[in-house]
Amino acid sequence: MSRVAPSAHAQGRAYATFDGHRNGDFAPYVFVTEDYGQSWRSIAAGLPNGWSVNVITEHHRTPELLFLGNEIGVYMSIDRGKHWTRIKSNLPVVPVDDLAIHPRENDLIVGTHGRSAWILADVTPLEHLSAELLVEAGQLFPQKPVTMWAQKGDWPFYGATYSASNPPRGALIRYYLSDDQEKGDPARDSVAQESENEESEPDSEGFSLTIEDARGEHIRTLTTPSSSGINEVVWDWRYDAPYERDEAPNEGGGGFGGGPPQGPIVLPGTYTVTMDVRAQSYSTTVEIKADPRRPMTDANRMTRQEALMSLHTLAKPIYEATEAMERLAGQLTEASDLISEHDELPETLTTELEALEDDLSSIQSELGTVRSNAGIAADIQASSTLPTSDQLWQVDEAWDAMPNLLEQLNELILNRLPAFYTMLDSEGVRPHPGDAITLPSRRRRR
Template sequence: MPHIQASQFNEAAAYIVLDDHRRSNFTPYVLATGDYGKTWKSLATAEIDGYCMVIREDPVDKSLLFLGTEFGLFVSFDGGGKWAKWTQGVPTCPVYDLAIHPRENDLIIATHGRALYVIDDISPLREFSEEVAKKKLHLFPVPEARQFQQGRMSPLQSPGDTIFAGENKPQGARITYYLTPTEKKPEEKPETGGPAPTPQAGTAGQAMFGGSGMRGQERTNVQITILDSQGKFVSQLFGPEKKGINRAYWNFLETEPPSREGQPREEQAESRAMMFGRRAMSLQALPGMYTVKVKYEDQEATGALEVKPDPRLKIDLEVLKANYEKGKAAQALSRAVMQAGRQLQQTQRAIQTVKEYARTGKNPKADDITKAADEIEKKLKELTEALDPTPLKQGMADRSQGLNRQVTSAVSGITGAAIEPVSQAAQTKYDKVRPRAEEFLNRVNEFYEKDVENFKRTLQESGFTLFSPVIPIKIE
């Protein structure tokens, strides 16, 4: 008798597993009693594979049972009436012991020869039912999320390649939902291990936590939007689109609202930032209440999320709020400079197109067009050089004096303050670069309001057009 599990809901109830494999009897034996052991009922069904080693009753839902056998983990949603094998993330190997963490609701699995496994937060299984399985989309309650402040290791303390560390669970707000994807055409249907099961039968590995997603995952049809307590947009991510229970994690970072085309503006901002040698800087959302909206096709589900600060640290919420407001202002400055740089690049390409046209000599005022283009190009170069100066000699380029690099450095000092007040050095650096950035943006605006408009008028007066005369198309 490898294991006895006394019920936590009924003092007269208990579960036992028996093992007789040493005498070449590999029959699974799992039994339950409800009358202090006077009578026993077998819970073994055809779905169970291998002799049994351990059974564990869920401390919240008495109908939810977990069973460890020679060939893996099995789960029952109806008190042992039917079982399903769990295959997602758990190998086919002997499971010798099971434990459910009372605070985290994690299922800890001890195997023979394959180490320990942890299934994070099994609480959605307590709500899983046939009714849920019939839905196209169902959002499970979102547990409170705790922010995580990670310490920095000194380069002098690097352990090199001698360290081994197991995989930690993803940090962030855990969003769990059940999905029944729309059936795709045969030629578009991806290869899978078969349909996801109902709670009563089948393979639990695909239905239970069939996928997980992090911020930045490839775009899917599952759109997850985070709103603050006032209903304002905070962030957007995309979740897995697999049949069964899926998970996505929000890393507490704010993003820009999606554009009209549907592409998140953060992706656009990052692509623009890469052109100028930096990435967009994101702020961490403040602790508080948020709303999670999960949308799939015509279905939408909404849930509440509470974000709490790192419980290990003494955090002053007023400091967090002050840092957040400073970070928002710094972000606005950074975005404005990025937008100016992108706009100047577009103008440079437009001027090159005009000059190439003028070289063809098709316009009688080609010389006037070229002269005007050269003049505006000189003024444009002054602005681009102020943003990113061209190296004066070969070798490593020193762009540290360029506005682009200085804004990046100053803004990162503000947005990277975390839980401590913004340092005096970082604030001083930012206060020095902001007036310079504002003066640069004024020059850019004046350039477009005066010089570019004058150039446009010159082109119009010259009859400039990018299109050749159109000859009507006829079938001769």
């Protein structure tokens, strides 16, 4: 006998495994009793022959969920041993001598023979798998509350702290997506696809995952994996980015320098996650908690969030103004080059070009000041205190400057530049389309 595991859910129930390899018997032996051992029933059907079983354990919350270790890895059952599915993931082929489930973290801890310990983090989704669920188009699993911990680096002790990697920074959202369910038994086939980490085709109809706050206001739309089986995506607690762009910019947090544009981090609270797949909607909630080491009053937290959201709203017009001015500057440079190629043009063209360049330069200078003031978003986000009066003044300054700035810029875009191009065209100053392309004679075999 290799293991006896009394049930935590039913009196008289226990599981037992036997290992006969010392006698040349490598068959799997797994039994369950419901009457204190008076009778036993085999639940080894579906386990691979030729590999003896070392350990079995029952989930402490979900009696239907069993885990088993044999000479090649870990198997799981979501129906108390009627069907078994191998868990591969990144677990190598290795004998498994012991299994434990952490009562707080709900992690499956695997003790291997000679390959150290292996941990499958948070098996909560496996608790909710069932044959009935697996024929659904999808499912969002219950989410654990998550704390917005302020992480600390290991400076100045790089490489000397011997610390493991932190969990993903954000809320880990897990969900199930079904395939067409035409491969036989759904409880066996669909879980096998997920647990063995096999690649599968994306859902052809696609789906979306959205996040809303307690008032139903939209917070974030996440791009999520669409493979059949159990998937996961990390929501970094942020709002949608204020804008999108195709190229990777030298911009940051809020679009003001240092990385791709990002939305501000949400306030602590309860948020609703919704997934739409195949015209069906599934939802769950996730609770976001503040870091208890960084206390802050609700009033101060709200003032801070209002400043961040104000700058988040302003980020898009700042970006669009920056793009527009870069475009206009390029057009004026091209116009200057064209004018230099022509002789005896009216002086009014050169005068207007210089006036446009001066005005654009003035607007660029004003926008630089606005960007500098709006860039305070990163400092406000990084702090766990009420924004300073200077920071709030910078937010107000950025907003106060934008109406006049955009008015001047739009005047260039809508009126002055088109009028200038009309002046150029009337004098015959226009880009040369280039030389005509000729087609050589085709050579043929004789």
